[in-house]
Amino acid sequence: MTSREVTRGLLVLVVTLVLQLTVALELQVGGAHPELLTGLAVVAGLVGGPERGAVAGFCSGVAIDLFLPTPFGLSALVGTVIGAAAGQLGSSGVDRSHPLFLPVAAAAGSAIGVIMFAVVGTVLGQPGMLSARAAVAAVVVGVSNGILSYPMGAACRWALGQEGTGSAWRGTLVSGDGS
Amino acid sequence: MRVARPRRSRRTLVIVVVLALLSVTLITLDARSGTDRITAGLRSVAHDVFAPIVAGVNDVLRPIGDFFAGSVHYGALQAENQRLQATIGQLQLQLREVQGEAKQQRELRALEHLDYLPDDKTVTAQMIGFDLSDLDADITISKGRDQGVTVGEPVVGAGGLVGQVVEASHTTAVVQLITDPRSSVGVAFGPTDQLYAEAFGQGAGKPLAVSFLPTGAALHRGERMYTNGLNDAQYPAGIPVGTVRTFHASAGTGTASATLQPMANLSELAYVAVVQWTPGL
Numbered sequence: 034m035t036s037r038e039v040t041r042g043l044l045v046l047v048v049t050l051v052l053q054l055t056v057a058l059e060l061q062v063g064g065a066h067p068e069l070l071t072g073l074a075v076v077a078g079l080v081g082g083p084e085r086g087a088v089a090g091f092c093s094g095v096a097i098d099l100f101l102p103t104p105f106g107l108s109a110l111v112g113t114v115i116g117a118a119a120g121q122l123g124s125s126g127v128d129r130s131h132p133l134f135l136p137v138a139a140a141a142g143s144a145i146g147v148i149m150f151a152v153v154g155t156v157l158g159q160p161g162m163l164s165a166r167a168a169v170a171a172v173v174v175g176v177s178n179g180i181l182s183y184p185m186g187a188a189c190r191w192a193l194g195q196e197g198t199g200s201a202w203r204g205t206l207v208s209g210d211g212s
Numbered sequence: 213m214r215v216a217r218p219r220r221s222r223r224t225l226v227i228v229v230v231l232a233l234l235s236v237t238l239i240t241l242d243a244r245s246g247t248d249r250i251t252a253g254l255r256s257v258a259h260d261v262f263a264p265i266v267a268g269v270n271d272v273l274r275p276i277g278d279f280f281a282g283s284v285h286y287g288a289l290q291a292e293n294q295r296l297q298a299t300i301g302q303l304q305l306q307l308r309e310v311q312g313e314a315k316q317q318r319e320l321r322a323l324e325h326l327d328y329l330p331d332d333k334t335v336t337a338q339m340i341g342f343d344l345s346d347l348d349a350d351i352t353i354s355k356g357r358d359q360g361v362t363v364g365e366p367v368v369g370a371g372g373l374v375g376q377v378v379e380a381s382h383t384t385a386v387v388q389l390i391t392d393p394r395s396s397v398g399v400a401f402g403p404t405d406q407l408y409a410e411a412f413g414q415g416a417g418k419p420l421a422v423s424f425l426p427t428g429a430a431l432h433r434g435e436r437m438y439t440n441g442l443n444d445a446q447y448p449a450g451i452p453v454g455t456v457r458t459f460h461a462s463a464g465t466g467t468a469s470a471t472l473q474p475m476a477n478l479s480e481l482a483y484v485a486v487v488q489w490t491p492g493l
Contacts, residue, residue, distance in 0.1 A: 051265055051269055055269045058343070064346075064416065064417060082224075083224045084227050094235070099258035100255070100259070101345050102350055102378055103345060106234075106236065110239065113228060113232050117224070117228045160394055161347070161394070161413070
């Protein structure tokens with residue numbers, strides 16, 4: 034990663050974090066709200082590959098862990114795994130030129146991230162995480178991040194210096210691990 | 213190129229494993245009583261840095277967020293009447309603001325006269341955020357360590373117990389609500405408040421589950437329960453916790469269970485009072 038990528042990446046992360054702590058918390062649907070940083074980890078992986086997805090997932094996880102009452106590092110662990118997994122999907126043989134690839138993959142990855150957060154939290158002894166509320170949250174987070182995957186993808190491509198390479202829904206995602 | 217791919221895969225695997233191990237290390241540090249101050253310090257700094265930014269952005273974006281939230285609640289907008297619905301939304305927003313201000317005034321007046329805490333000093337704080345995670349029940353309040361708020365102090369609302377401070381930065385604090393699944397409150401009830409039980413949180417918006425009821429205890433709907441001052445003295449005695457909503461007793465086994473509706477309206481908190489009381493004393 035270049036210093037420009039790191040600077041731009043941090044800027045995208047901070048802006049997303051501020052939006053999460055302000056607008057996203059206000060948009061409650063069924064008692065759940067969008068989790069933008071989960072979406073950012075997944076989209077970063079889809080756009081930049083598994084390495085950058087893992088790094089983005091870890092950083093975004095640490096960022097939101099600073100504000101959550103759950104164990105510090107829990108979101109970072111989940112973010113690392115889903116960012117890398119999304120990157121692996123993005124570099125596999127899946128048809129990335131399909132217009133729905135980015136939103137569907139971002140929605141599914143985000144929903145899996147929420148469930149993984151609840152499962153790992155439960156394993157770590159956090160009570161009440163695996164409940165119907167987790168399922169509702171997975172749906173809300175999945176749908177909202179699917180909708181927001183286009184602007185998130187644009188922000189990630191800008192951070193990675195790929196703004197001239199087109200967009201996911203036009204089938205010009207970078208391949209491999211993005212390094 | 214054939215050689216490069218396995219190297220990249222190996223490098224990716226190494227990065228993922230290192231980051232995962234780093235995350236597990238952070239979780240371990242946070243869980244150990246000797247090193248949890250490191251993560252608590254990081255959280256405190258983050259709250260201090262972001263609190264003014266979040267407040268400023270909220271001032272600018274909240275009207276827009278309210279507009280979209282209103283749109284969600286009132287159904288999909290039709291293109292031809294969008295302007296009309298927006299006007300309705302603005303009028304409703306103004307009405308809610310007026311109603312909200314009146315409610316806040318009532319809450320503030322009630323917090324000035326907490327007759328169940330005659331001797332304890334309190335710090336009145338405004339709620340500035342709620343439910344940071346989809347799976348927790350917590351609020352963020354506008355007072356922190358600079359105003360004397362410390363971790364462990366009880367928090368009450370106009371009606372009764374709200375929760376307990378679990379994190380405190382210089383200017384803000386996070387309060388775990390009594391409905392949070394990790395919360396438990398020792399309660400007292402009965403004619404002379406000499407019967408004890410434990411009330412556990414079941415998640416935001418849900419009643420508390422009362423367990424460890426004494427054998428033969430009979431509760432009636434609407435009966436009040438108060439903090440008992442036991443349970444390693446997490447809360448001072450005598451704070452109203454909730455009213456009995458349901459009660460089931462098994463004649464065969466002699467066991468009983470109940471649910472408790474919190475006295476404080478946790479879904480519509482505007483102001484709360486942090487009780488300057490040290491747990492465990």
